[in-house]
Amino acid sequence: MIAHRGAGGVERENTLQAFVASGNRTYYGQECDVHVTSDGKFLVYHDDNTGRLCNADFIMEQTPFEKLRALKIKETDSEEFSDTLKMPAFEEYLTVASRYEKVAVVELKNRMSAEKIAEAIETCKKYYSLDKIIFISFFFENLVDVRRLLPNQAVQFLIGEWQDDLPARLSEHGFGLDIGYWSLTEERVKALHAKGVLVNCWTCNDKKDADRLVRWGVDFITTDILE
Numbered sequence: 106m107i108a109h110r111g112a113g114g115v116e117r118e119n120t121l122q123a124f125v126a127s128g129n130r131t132y133y134g135q136e137c138d139v140h141v142t143s144d145g146k147f148l149v150y151h152d153d154n155t156g157r158l159c160n161a162d163f164i165m166e167q168t169p170f171e172k173l174r175a176l177k178i179k180e181t182d183s184e185e186f187s188d189t190l191k192m193p194a195f196e197e198y199l200t201v202a203s204r205y206e207k208v209a210v211v212e213l214k215n216r217m218s219a220e221k222i223a224e225a226i227e228t229c230k231k232y233y234s235l236d237k238i239i240f241i242s243f244f245f246e247n248l249v250d251v252r253r254l255l256p257n258q259a260v261q262f263l264i265g266e267w268q269d270d271l272p273a274r275l276s277e278h279g280f281g282l283d284i285g286y287w288s289l290t291e292e293r294v295k296a297l298h299a300k301g302v303l304v305n306c307w308t309c310n311d312k313k314d315a316d317r318l319v320r321w322g323v324d325f326i327t328t329d330i331l332e
Contacts, residue, residue, distance in 0.1 A: 107210055107327040108132040109308050111149060111296040114330030117158070117181045119149050120190050128205030131332050133325070134239070136210035137198050141221050147195035147228065153215070158185045166215065170194075180319055195225070199232035209233060210327075212263065213242040222250045239293055241283050241305075250259075261305050267293060276300035283307060283327070286314065291321040298322065 111123025112130060119137060138151045146239040148170060156162030159176040174194075177186035202209040211229070213222065229238050235258060242252050243263040251260055261281035264271070275282055275297070280289040280295060286306035297304050305325035309315050315331055 106132050106134075106332060107208075107305065107325050108135040108277060109183075109329045110137065111135050111328045112330075114310070114328075115181075117178060117190055118329075119144055119151055119193070120178065121193050121197060121201060122190065124193070124201040125205075128207055128265045132207060132223060134208030135202060135208045136212065136241075136327060137193075138212045138214050139195055139225065140165040140214050141217060142170045143167050144169040145221070146224060148173055149193040149195060151214075157259060195228055196232045199229060202237070203233045206237075208237050208239060211239060212259075213244065213247045216244045217250075218325045219250045219253075221245060223254055226251070226254060239281075249278070252278070252280075255276050261303070263307075264288075272300040272302060275302045281305060281324075283325075286318060286326070289318065289321065289323070293325055294321045 108120035108127030113123055116123040116126045122320045123137055137149045140148050140150055141292060142148055143162060150165060154164055154175060161176055173192055178190035180187045205258055214253050229235055239261060241257040241261040241263050242248055245262060245297035248260040251258055261283040262275060264282045265285040271282060281303035283305040286309045286320060289306055294304055305327060306318060306323055307327040308329060309326050310329050312331060315326055318326055
């Protein structure tokens with residue numbers, strides 16, 4: 106079980122509080138979302154724009170680190186802005202994952218340059234261990250760049266809907282899959298496993314759905330609240 110954006114069903118998503126909460130629970134791993142700021146630093150936040158959760162609306166990739174860090178984030182289950190919730194720096198997230206020995210599932214948001222991906226890898230090496238990291242991305246090229254530097258690194262291609270060429274395509278590159286759980290069937294899981302492709306799925310919050318996925322043999326389930 107992978108805690109989506111930390112324990113996002115318990116604490117405000119993608120905050121240190123959420124990552125500590127998932128660290129204190131039975132999750133195998135905890136997922137985060139990493140953006141590159143306009144001044145080339147790494148911040149953890151999901152959306153491309155800050156307006157959904159923050160007290161101002163900026164584009165993540167067009168705004169400097171310190172301006173984004175100064176934003177206030179809404180309290181959990183509230184429209185009130187917190188004086189303590191902030192966007193974590195990537196190294197802060199890794200420090201928490203390391204402290205609780207959770208697998209760090211790192212989503213590389215948007216298309217990153219090869220140089221920034223190399224820098225993200227070095228940050229992982231400095232603050233944790235690459236054998237405890239899974240890189241995921243909706244951008245196939247991001248994962249290709251990761252594997253160019255780390256031929257054996259665990260990576261998973263993010264996608265919402267099923268495509269018939271996924272088993273062969275992912276097997277060719279040695280990638281895992283992280284797919285919208287509603288797109289899976291037992292036959293599709295078997296087809297992926299037959300090609301040696303590990304199967305993760307997002308974001309399943311219903312126990313009956315999760316039980317079915319387990320019966321089908323998925324390898325990971327990403328969830329906001331289930332353990």
